[in-house]
Amino acid sequence: MxxxxxxxxxxxxxxxxxxxxxxxxxxxxxxxxxxxxxxxxxxxxxxxxxxxxxxxxxxxxxxxxxxxxxxxxxxxxxxxxxxxxxxxxxxxxxxxxxxxxxxxxxxxxxxxxxxxxxxxxxxxxxxxxxxxxxxxxxxxxxxxLLTGRSPSQRPVPVKRPIPAPAATDQRTGFQARVSERRSRSEIVVIGVSTGGPNALGQVLPGLPADLGVPVLIVQHMPPVFTRSLAASLDKKCPLTVKEAVEREPLQPNVIYIAPGGKQMKIIAAADGANRIIKITDDPPENSCKPSVDYLFRSIGDYYVNRATAVIMTGMGSDGTKGLQVLRNKGTRIIAQNEETCVVFGMPKAPIELGLVDTIVPLNRIADEIVKSVKM
The missing domain is CATH 3.40.50.2300 (Response regulator)
Structure with missing residues (x-):
């Protein structure tokens, strides 16, 4: 070191x-x-x-x-x-x-x-x-950051992750073998911290208005600030960007940002077929509230082989444990490369543990997300 x-x-x-x-x-x-x-x-x-x-x-x-x-x-x-x-x-x-x-x-x-x-x-x-x-x-x-000098945007090769075991999809009740032959992703989840507002400001405008799936984001921020962040990003993006609210049904082509000072996860709606957002006052995880791990864990059971997770710039390791769960559920995992991270903390451990499928620079993340939902 x-x-x-x-x-x-x-x-x-x-x-x-x-x-x-x-x-x-x-x-x-x-x-x-x-x-x-x-x-x-x-x-x-x-x-x-x-x-x-x-x-x-x-x-x-x-x-x-x-x-x-x-x-x-x-x-x-x-x-x-x-x-x-x-x-x-x-x-x-x-x-x-x-x-x-x-x-x-x-x-x-x-x-x-x-x-x-x-x-x-x-x-x-x-x-x-x-x-x-x-x-x-x-x-x-x-x-x-203030001089505007651009870090490297070159792709980084990634070792092929270890195949994960079979997982049970709570929507269908069937056990699916996690493999590289995954289905089209039906949801995208993103975890980010230090450097996140600018990183999101580069990635999210690159997602098309007809993306066709919901996007859920945990950005480490206190109350009030996440509302301002959502309003700022909404002006820049083809998709609708909003701060998530309790029991809100997941809709395609909407980006939901976890409210600061709260935890966000998804749960089954009363009909059992649809998914809704659950906002809680559960304790911090990894000293974070909202926590990336908290959101990521809730995704796996409902979207076996049909989700994309993105881990981006930030201090600490929030997201790693959640990605271990998602990896076992067949989630595609995209990590931002070290060269373009303001702080190479949150992507570091998932990369070193072989959890990720793709490591790309910031300017390639939107393309990788689109590829996973439009296959």
């Missing part, structure tokens, strides 16, 4: 409480070094020029020059620097955060409420910020 270099961080926030808390956290993180602080965007740009940090933590709402304007200026100057946004849990904050991600921010974290206990708030911030900084340090593409 190559050594992780020290990451120099500039903290930018107009609130002294957060500025101090984040600065203290940076100094506690191994491999991170506090480069300096700034209380507005204009001062931040001057300090970026003089201090040359690797990464900045950036408040969105600031006087003089806000976080979005800072990102636009960094992008205009094509500076090699990473950005983690600090956002508020509001509709306006979620819209601005999505805009920041579109501009090339690495990721975002929510600010704890100022009314919360100060030590607890700092603990929450550190639990979110430390793995994010560590992931940034390991990422091959994160440093170029």
């Amino acid at each position: 190559r050594p992780v270099r020290t990451i120099r961080v500039l903290v930018v926030d107009d609130t002294i409480v957060y500025r101090k808390a984040v600065s203290d956290i940076i100094e506690e993180i191994p491999g991170a070094e506090l480069a300096g602080v700034a209380h507005n965007g204009k001062i931040a740009m001057a300090k970026i020029a003089s201090l040359k940090p690797d990464l900045i933590t950036l408040d969105i709402e600031m006087p003089v020059m806000n976080g979005i304007e800072v990102l636009q200026e960094i992008k205009r100057q094509r500076l090699d620097i990473g950005v983690i946004m600090l956002s508020t849990l509001t509709a306006e904050g979620s819209d601005m955060t999505l805009r920041a991600l579109e501009l090339g921010a690495f990721d975002f974290i929510l600010k704890p409420q100022q009314s919360a206990n100060q030590q607890e708030g700092k603990r929450q911030l550190k639990s979110l910020l430390q793995p994010m900084i560590e992931a940034f340090a390991r990422s091959k593409t994160a440093a170029h």
Whole structure:
């Protein structure tokens, strides 16, 4: 494993409480070094020029020059620097955060409420910020998100997975032998995290309006933000994109995004023939809510040999256990390649375990999905 270099961080926030808390956290993180602080965007740009940090933590709402304007200026100057946004849990904050991600921010974290206990708030911030900084340090593409430099889009060969055992389809009651002679996929499920909004913004517009199947997505995001993400993607896609709601029947040519802070799965409708969405308040899995594993597990029994699963950029390993279940149910599994992942976390273990059928760059994922449902 190559050594992780020290990451120099500039903290930018107009609130002294957060500025101090984040600065203290940076100094506690191994491999991170506090480069300096700034209380507005204009001062931040001057300090970026003089201090040359690797990464900045950036408040969105600031006087003089806000976080979005800072990102636009960094992008205009094509500076090699990473950005983690600090956002508020509001509709306006979620819209601005999505805009920041579109501009090339690495990721975002929510600010704890100022009314919360100060030590607890700092603990929450550190639990979110430390793995994010560590992931940034390991990422091959994160440093170029704002410059627009394209990572490799070449295909990657994949070893043929081990054949899976027979599985029982709950719709028909028959046992089907999982093999490479699968049927046309009748549903698509996608799991994604860090780098996901931009990745989805490239993949989903490539799906045709007559795709003919429903698409279910888990993107790791808090409440409110998934609604903003769905609205933003809906404007870009031929298919309808919406945040999923409880007991909603699955419809073809609709993309359903799991609501933040909830778990999403599919269950049988009352007639036993159709499928509906179930939204629950079940506990987090892999510290995630919504969880990719939670959704993926629910797909297998209803779509033996007739599903496509896609695992994309993101920190951690959420999705791996669900893909093991789906592999045994004959699901086609597509993984995003390392070169085009912002963070090669979620696809890594499934690839290494031989669970995937196809490893492709981001710009090939839509084509692979269409191929699986139009065969």
